Amino acid sequence: MTPFSSLRGARSATRQSRAVGGHIGSRLLRHARNDGTKFFLVLLLLLCLAIPAHAVRPDEMLKDPALEARAREIGQELRCLVCRNQSIDDSDADLAHDLRVLVRQRLVAGDTDQQVIGYIVSRYGDFVLLKPPFKYDTYLLWLGPGLILLAGLWGLGRYMRRQAGMTGPPPLSADEEGRLAQILKERAEPHGHRGSTP
Amino acid sequence: MRRWLYLLPVVVFALMAAGFYVGLGHDTNVLPSPLINKAAPQFDLPPLPGHDKGFSTADLKGHVTLVNAFASWCAPCRLEHPVLKALAETKQVPIYGIDYKDQSDAALDWLAALGNPYARIGADSGRVGIDWGVYGVPETFLVDQTGRIRYKHVGPLSEDDIKNTILPLVARLEK
Numbered sequence: 001m002t003p004f005s006s007l008r009g010a011r012s013a014t015r016q017s018r019a020v021g022g023h024i025g026s027r028l029l030r031h032a033r034n035d036g037t038k039f040f041l042v043l044l045l046l047l048c049l050a051i052p053a054h055a056v057r058p059d060e061m062l063k064d065p066a067l068e069a070r071a072r073e074i075g076q077e078l079r080c081l082v083c084r085n086q087s088i089d090d091s092d093a094d095l096a097h098d099l100r101v102l103v104r105q106r107l108v109a110g111d112t113d114q115q116v117i118g119y120i121v122s123r124y125g126d127f128v129l130l131k132p133p134f135k136y137d138t139y140l141l142w143l144g145p146g147l148i149l150l151a152g153l154w155g156l157g158r159y160m161r162r163q164a165g166m167t168g169p170p171p172l173s174a175d176e177e178g179r180l181a182q183i184l185k186e187r188a189e190p191h192g193h194r195g196s197t198p
Numbered sequence: 199m200r201r202w203l204y205l206l207p208v209v210v211f212a213l214m215a216a217g218f219y220v221g222l223g224h225d226t227n228v229l230p231s232p233l234i235n236k237a238a239p240q241f242d243l244p245p246l247p248g249h250d251k252g253f254s255t256a257d258l259k260g261h262v263t264l265v266n267a268f269a270s271w272c273a274p275c276r277l278e279h280p281v282l283k284a285l286a287e288t289k290q291v292p293i294y295g296i297d298y299k300d301q302s303d304a305a306l307d308w309l310a311a312l313g314n315p316y317a318r319i320g321a322d323s324g325r326v327g328i329d330w331g332v333y334g335v336p337e338t339f340l341v342d343q344t345g346r347i348r349y350k351h352v353g354p355l356s357e358d359d360i361k362n363t364i365l366p367l368v369a370r371l372e373k
Contacts, residue, residue, distance in 0.1 A: 081229070081333035094299065095333060098324045123331040125232040 055092045060100050062108065071104050074116055078103070079130050087130060231331050231350045238265075238345050239329035243320025246309075247302050253294050253320030258345045262371045264364065265339040266316070267296040267327060270308035272335040278354035279312050285360055286315035291368045295319040298327045298335050340364065342371045 056075070062068040072089060078099060080091035088096040088103075099120065106116040120128055132138045165171075172180065233239075242254040257263075266282060268275040286293055295316035297305045302321060309319075320326070330339065331350075340349035349367055351359060 094324070095328075098328060102325070102328060122232060123328060124333065125230055125331070127229050 054089050055096065056089055056100060057097070060097070060104065062104050067104070067107050070113055071100070071107055074103050074107075074113055075100055077117065077130055078120055079128050081124060081128060228352045229333070231347075233331050233347050234350060236347060238339070238341050238347050239326070241320070241326040241329060243296065243322055243326055246297065246305055246319055246321050248306065249319060251318050253296065253318040255345065257294060257318060258341050259343070261343055262291055262368050263341045264291050264293045264368075265296065265330075265341055266293055267298045267322075267330065267332045267335050267337045269298045269300045269335045270304040271300065272298075274354040275336045276312070278336050279315070281355050281357055281360060282315040283313050284357070285364075286317075290365060292317040296326060296330070296332075297321045298332060299324045338364075340367055340371070 054072075056072070062071060075089035076087050078088045080086045080088045080093050080096040080099075082093035082095050083091045086096075088099045103116055103120070106119055111119070117129070126133055126135075126138075132141060134142050238255060238258055240255050243252045245252040258265075264285075266278075268278070282293055285291070293316050295318070297319055299322065305319075305321070330337075334352070336354055338351040338355055339347050342348050348371060349363075351363070355364065
């Protein structure tokens with residue numbers, strides 16, 4: 001039997017099964033689909049087990065788990081200046097290793113997290129921070145997206161107002177506005193005793 | 199309709215293009231150092247084996263100095279070496295070396311083979327390099343008489359850098 005003919009055979013078999021009892025075929029199909037979904041779900045759960053790999057070496061780690069946890073948090077915020085878009089915790093570079101050791105030494109010496117970060121920043125500048133600080137030379141960076149959004153909303157508002165203006169009546173002229181104000185005032189006058197005007 | 203509105207996209211594009219063009223010439227490998235105009239860090243580095251003097255903060259006081267972080271394992275340093283040797287021969291500014299994260303025998307071999315332009319060399323395991331904000335070698339610092347860092351060059355110095363940047367700065371600082 002050539003592969004072709006076997007395929008044809010299988011096809012004719014499905015056709016037959018459909019012809020004989022459609023409900024059995026559809027049940028099988030449903031079953032297969034469930035299996036596929038199950039497989040996919042298991043795969044997804046397994047992917048959740050894949051925790052990010054860190055470059056932190058066992059010999060760097062501190063014995064005190066609280067200090068080590070703080071060191072990890074700081075390490076995630078500091079950029080490795082060799083690989084640029086990795087944190088020092090993620091980077092295998094020699095400098096990243098030195099900085100991780102330095103961070104831990106500062107923590108053991110009793111520095112606060114801010115002091116440790118300040119220590120590194122004073123040597124390497126703000127660029128070493130993966131999250132840029134909010135200050136005069138980063139205003140555009142932080143506020144830029146908001147400004148662009150506002151500009152977009154302003155443009156949209158203008159556009160929509162103009163669209164509305166096209167279908168509605170033309171706006172009143174200054175003369176008409178004056179006359180309208182006059183009319184409203186005259187109307188209000190008979191009930192003057194209820195208002196604040198004498 | 200206001201005619202100028204039609205020009206707006208063109209203007210915006212022109213501004214963006216100008217920004218990108220300027221950005222093209224910007225070397226992202228060179229990071230600004232926060233140490234410029236600050237006092238050089240405190241350090242005291244041991245000498246290479248067989249050398250009698252190390253290199254410490256005290257050596258920087260009293261005269262303009264060039265501090266060069268190098269390593270025998272660093273290829274661009276090899277490129278820079280003849281430039282530093284030529285500068286040392288002019289005796290216009292003393293050059294001090296920080297041998298960064300190097301093996302001392304390899305460093306000694308390198309100096310024996312290529313010559314030694316340095317007035318003093320300190321062997322650094324990496325910590326002093328961090329204090330200087332070194333993130334790669336070679337890096338070169340110009341330090342004034344008071345021991346303040348005044349200029350930083352990232353990457354190998356070329357003859358042009360020496361002639362057009364370093365020596366004019368040395369002359370200005372020495373005034």
